[in-house]
Amino acid sequence: MEKTSKVNKGCNPRSITIGLLFVLLAACTEQNTETPSDNQELAKKTKTEKKITSDTKELYQFTDIDIQFLEPFLISNLGEPPKSVSNQYSENIDAAKLGKKLFFDASLSNNKQVSCATCHQPKRYFTDGLAFSKATGVTKRSSPSVLGAAYSPWQFWDGRKDSLWSQALGPIEDHNEYNTSRLTYVRNFLEKYPNEYQNVFGDIKLDQIAQLPKSASPKGNSQEIKNWENMSKTQQDLINQVFSHIGKAIMAYQRQLTIPPSRFDHFLEALVEKREAELPKLLSPQEVKGLRLFVGKANCASCHNGPLFTNYEFHNIGAPDPIDKPVELGRYQGVKDLVEDEFTCLSKWSDASEQDCAEMRFLKTSGPELVGALKTPTLRNIAETAPYMQMGQFENLQQVITHYNFPAPPVYNREQHPNRPHFDILPLKLTTQEVVELESFLHTLTSPLPKDDPWWGLEKDID
Amino acid sequence: MNNKIKNLAAIIITCCMLGTQANNLAVESTESIIKNPIEHAVQLMHQANQANEDSRQLILDANTVRKQLKEQRTALIRAKNNPQINSKESQEKIAQLVEKLESNQTQGANLRQQSKLLKQQAAEHFEKGFVQKWKQWVSNTEPLTMDDTVKNIFAHNAQLRSVHKNMLEKANTPEETISQKRDDMSLQVPALVEQNAPPDLNINAFKFSRQEQYFAHIEVHTDETTQSSQSKNVAAVPLNKIHQWRLMISDINGEPLENVKIQVEGHMPGHVHGLPTAPEVTQEIAPGVYLVDGVKFQMKGWWVMKFILPSDLKNKANSVDLNPDFFTFNLVL
Numbered sequence: 001m002e003k004t005s006k007v008n009k010g011c012n013p014r015s016i017t018i019g020l021l022f023v024l025l026a027a028c029t030e031q032n033t034e035t036p037s038d039n040q041e042l043a044k045k046t047k048t049e050k051k052i053t054s055d056t057k058e059l060y061q062f063t064d065i066d067i068q069f070l071e072p073f074l075i076s077n078l079g080e081p082p083k084s085v086s087n088q089y090s091e092n093i094d095a096a097k098l099g100k101k102l103f104f105d106a107s108l109s110n111n112k113q114v115s116c117a118t119c120h121q122p123k124r125y126f127t128d129g130l131a132f133s134k135a136t137g138v139t140k141r142s143s144p145s146v147l148g149a150a151y152s153p154w155q156f157w158d159g160r161k162d163s164l165w166s167q168a169l170g171p172i173e174d175h176n177e178y179n180t181s182r183l184t185y186v187r188n189f190l191e192k193y194p195n196e197y198q199n200v201f202g203d204i205k206l207d208q209i210a211q212l213p214k215s216a217s218p219k220g221n222s223q224e225i226k227n228w229e230n231m232s233k234t235q236q237d238l239i240n241q242v243f244s245h246i247g248k249a250i251m252a253y254q255r256q257l258t259i260p261p262s263r264f265d266h267f268l269e270a271l272v273e274k275r276e277a278e279l280p281k282l283l284s285p286q287e288v289k290g291l292r293l294f295v296g297k298a299n300c301a302s303c304h305n306g307p308l309f310t311n312y313e314f315h316n317i318g319a320p321d322p323i324d325k326p327v328e329l330g331r332y333q334g335v336k337d338l339v340e341d342e343f344t345c346l347s348k349w350s351d352a353s354e355q356d357c358a359e360m361r362f363l364k365t366s367g368p369e370l371v372g373a374l375k376t377p378t379l380r381n382i383a384e385t386a387p388y389m390q391m392g393q394f395e396n397l398q399q400v401i402t403h404y405n406f407p408a409p410p411v412y413n414r415e416q417h418p419n420r421p422h423f424d425i426l427p428l429k430l431t432t433q434e435v436v437e438l439e440s441f442l443h444t445l446t447s448p449l450p451k452d453d454p455w456w457g458l459e460k461d462i463d
Numbered sequence: 464m465n466n467k468i469k470n471l472a473a474i475i476i477t478c479c480m481l482g483t484q485a486n487n488l489a490v491e492s493t494e495s496i497i498k499n500p501i502e503h504a505v506q507l508m509h510q511a512n513q514a515n516e517d518s519r520q521l522i523l524d525a526n527t528v529r530k531q532l533k534e535q536r537t538a539l540i541r542a543k544n545n546p547q548i549n550s551k552e553s554q555e556k557i558a559q560l561v562e563k564l565e566s567n568q569t570q571g572a573n574l575r576q577q578s579k580l581l582k583q584q585a586a587e588h589f590e591k592g593f594v595q596k597w598k599q600w601v602s603n604t605e606p607l608t609m610d611d612t613v614k615n616i617f618a619h620n621a622q623l624r625s626v627h628k629n630m631l632e633k634a635n636t637p638e639e640t641i642s643q644k645r646d647d648m649s650l651q652v653p654a655l656v657e658q659n660a661p662p663d664l665n666i667n668a669f670k671f672s673r674q675e676q677y678f679a680h681i682e683v684h685t686d687e688t689t690q691s692s693q694s695k696n697v698a699a700v701p702l703n704k705i706h707q708w709r710l711m712i713s714d715i716n717g718e719p720l721e722n723v724k725i726q727v728e729g730h731m732p733g734h735v736h737g738l739p740t741a742p743e744v745t746q747e748i749a750p751g752v753y754l755v756d757g758v759k760f761q762m763k764g765w766w767v768m769k770f771i772l773p774s775d776l777k778n779k780a781n782s783v784d785l786n787p788d789f790f791t792f793n794l795v796l
Binding site: 064311363 | 742762
């Protein structure tokens with residue numbers, strides 16, 4: 001009995017050794033020659049151990065069909081990000097190198113302190129640990145990891161951007177983030193990176209930009225908007241051209257980011273390669289129980305599936321709206337923003353023909369299921385990226401699982417919701433023990449920080 | 464008019480009227496003499512509709528009989544309480560009515576069944592004629608499936624749309640939808656959605672419209688540019704990828720239905736959600752052959768695709784019908 005609880009304590013080196021011990025024990029209990037002080041005691045003990053051993057053994061036994069079912073979760077099955085039709089520079093390494101500089105360059109922001117990495121910090125798996133991100137102001141939502149974002153057809157929680165390049169242009173003009181005007185950023189950028197720009201994108205018409213006002217943007221304050229409107233169409237196009245190129249470089253960078261295998265992947269690899277003896281060393285019995293719950297009774301895998309643990313679809317799981325904020329309209333608002341967006345696949349700044357922008361051409365713009373629906377996030381490195389949900393409504397994984405276990409449906413606000421929000425989950429009725437097991441499984445999805453991978457930009461963090 | 468067929472149908476209908484278990488094999492055996500399957504299908508459809516109408520009439524009659532029976536029974540009770548009245552006559556009448564009622568019910572049910580079978584046969588013959596006539600465009604006559612190489616066997620089990628807190632208690636939990644434990648799996652994976660499709664679901668890629676005035680066929684459209692990336696299996700739709708279909712529509716005489724605006728809808732029964740995209744008919748690539756673009760399925764399972772015809776198309780009475788005619792195709796991917 002005592003051994004069971006030890007085994008269930010989780011995955012620390014001790015429990016792994018205990019797991020191993022059982023494997024050995026199974027083979028040698030018969031020959032156990034230790035002189036017993038109390039024969040009966042020993043008999044009882046051996047019996048319990050035998051039982052645990054066979055239970056544990058069963059836990060680690062997966063059939064071929066099980067393995068076939070689990071294999072698509074392997075990170076090594078991720079492959080290259082889907083081809084980008086709207087960004088012809090998406091695979092250009094020089095563009096990616098420039099993009100990396102821009103991702104970490106705070107000098108181009110208004111207060112010279114904000115870069116993408118402010119809110120997407122490599123050592124925090126490209127998140128910031130906050131419920132609402134902070135830069136020059138406070139953002140409306142929590143910053144998700146950018147790892148794996150290159151695989152998603154839509155960006156942001158509500159999918160209001162249809163590419164990474166278009167997404168990257170958002171923070172630059174957002175007054176809570178970079179707080180710069182489009183023209184200011186473009187000018188400062190060209191002054192700082194003229195060679196890098198020319199190398200990838202060709203000629204710069206710096207002289208023409210020099211004549212323009214200090215700041216201008218169709219999205220800024222009233223003065224900036226006025227300045228923008230006073231510019232000629234050619235001048236506006238010139239700025240937009242460079243601006244979209246900047247996005248394309250940042251996108252090329254993010255496409256280079258890879259996720260190293262986690263303990264879960266090592267376990268699955270061993271399963272696939274039939275190295276059964278190694279399994280108990282790789283995941284503890286508790287974690288394996290959690291894995292079985294994740295794809296089974298807890299039903300998480302119905303949305304969180306594939307190598308990134310996401311289907312990239314929009315769902316409403318009813319994370320409670322903070323009372324002091326407007327209701328979460330989710331995808332309903334996201335598609336509205338997409339239709340209005342200046343930099344979509346269908347725009348002048350895209351490298352795709354209209355024909356190739358199928359996702360935008362056949363964009364679903366209505367349907368009750370859009371209301372309050374958010375993009376399923378990746379669960380890779382989830383234990384390291386608290387708080388959780390689009391506004392950090394949950395501080396830890398236990399709270400998340402408790403929500404899934406006994407969810408309250410979204411509250412219908414007749415003034416703000418166009419219709420009663422959709423609701424996509426059912427109560428799970430997991431036991432307390434099962435909640436613990438499920439949580440311990442989520443911890444196995446943490447990858448080691450790849451200190452030697454230059455794209456991750458962890459150089460500065462190694463001291 | 465083919466007299467032989469007419470006679471045969473007459474025989475079938477009389478068989479039904481007699482209440483025997485009429486068999487439809489008689490119709491199938493005429494296959495060798497069918498020259499024009501579309502025309503034949505139309506005749507079968509007429510017969511089916513006639514049988515249906517007859518069945519309806521019988522059921523209506525049965526209702527009248529039921530009313531009479533009730534009256535007689537009340538009369539009988541009254542008679543029993545009053546020795547002056549002879550109850551024999553009443554009893555006889557009741558026996559007669561019961562017999563009539565039973566016979567009406569059996570005949571009605573048989574006719575309805577017969578009508579269903581005739582409709583099925585009509586669809587089969589129409590399909591045959593359609594395939595002959597539209598050879599150039601029909602490359603697949605099988606129901607659509609999803610490519611076997613698709614490993615992803617997940618589907619989310621969203622069965623709720625709008626719920627009140629109290630209702631949640633009544634919803635079954637995923638655990639209850641866990642499939643019967645499979646021998647070959649130790650994982651207790653929740654029931655896959657395709658299992659929700661009823662076993663006798665019509666998943667044919669050829670269908671009459673709801674009002675039976677048009678006939679349509681769907682298949683995956685591949686042209687040279689997309690062929691390489693598509694599966695070699697012509698019946699297979701890809702997972703999570705925008706692709707195109709051909710929708711071919713003929714009128715009841717087998718002539719292409721040209722130049723109409725068609726609306727596309729789709730959903731997953733039992734999932735309360737629609738398609739992930741908004742597909743459209745973008746082009747009529749040949750008379751009656753419409754290109755449906757933007758089709759995407761994000762999961763395996765039972766899908767319903769609906770193609771709605773304009774509401775101002777002429778219906779059989781040549782009058783404008785405000786309920787538009789439409790086609791529904793079931794797919795179990």
